[in-house]
Amino acid sequence: MNKTGIAGWFNIKDKGTGYFAFAFQRFSGLVIVIYLYMHLIFLSSLLDGRTTYNSLVQNITYGPFDIFIVMDMLLALVIFYHGANGIRLALNEFGIGLKHHKLFFYAYESISMVLLVLFLYYAYLFLGGH
Amino acid sequence: MVKRRNEHGDEYYDNYNVPADKASTVLEALLYIKENIDQTLSFRYSCRMEICGSCGMEINGRPRMACSTQLASLHSDIIKISPLPHYNVIKDLVVDFDPFFDKYKKVKPYIIRDDDGNYSAEIPQTPEQFNEFKGYAQCIKCGLCMAACPVVGTDENYLGPAPLTALFRYNIDNRDQGIMYRIDIANSDDGTSRCHFAGECTEACPKDVRPSFAIQKLRVQGLKYELKNIMGGKK
């Protein structure tokens, strides 16, 4: 068979809403898995003691512009997207809202993006913003 | 622009100019090229009316039927035609459909009866019962859905949209008694669990069969069947 391979999943040109949802679900899933491993590797530095961990944290949050805050925001974006689309898919796959799957997708993603903004706002307050 | 593939396996694009007044569909444009410009160009077609399912190809990035794709609907003077993806190319736009038909055969797409067809009285079917599967029975085996499905593109064992739709179509036919022979195929590793509901099969289908809907319904049917089995129902 003439396979297109995994790269083919991300070819969203000229495709429908469902395909975009599919492709971004794969992408966000991969980002979450990679993050999880990075997170665990990072935390495992605690095994070398508190000093190693603290110096690591200091190194990556160094500078006038904390790039990790931006990465955290992007991570929150993919997690909210993935979760909302995941719930939509689970319902659709049980035959619920099948005919209106595109509407379900837009509705769930809209709600999840509103929740994301709220989350970011409260996270900002938590970090000491005013 | 037409993608070519010669007997040595070399792939390249050839450009042809087709006068706008000489063709209204992509198939007519290809026939014009064949008759007037290049007799070596190979493509498959038969009915010219979206019935035989043989003229599927990728037209401007999407799997479509050449005979029912109006040139005007493409809104472009340049049309890029390639063979259907996810199939091996035999020559130019002609692809090998054998793996597709092999998968189709695997799902037992025919009525199975306990009486082996030796029934004495007519088996009634109400219009409601017929309408249950009518939409799924419109499939012309054009294979566009297989070309559109991203999972078929990465997992060659996945049965794919049209075969799974056929499986479901026979499972819900009131004359059929063969669900127990098909449901394990649907629930297998190559069955419904591989579908991630991208829905491109439904977008591509020229007959509005909606394979992605059939697969989700088949998933539920398979789950119910297994649950019933676990709870002590008979298989």
Ligand code: SF4
């Ligand atoms: S389900 Fe639609 S796209 Fe797929 S083979 Fe049948 S008619 Fe063609």
Ligand code: FES
């Ligand atoms: S020529 Fe028969 S479907 Fe196009």
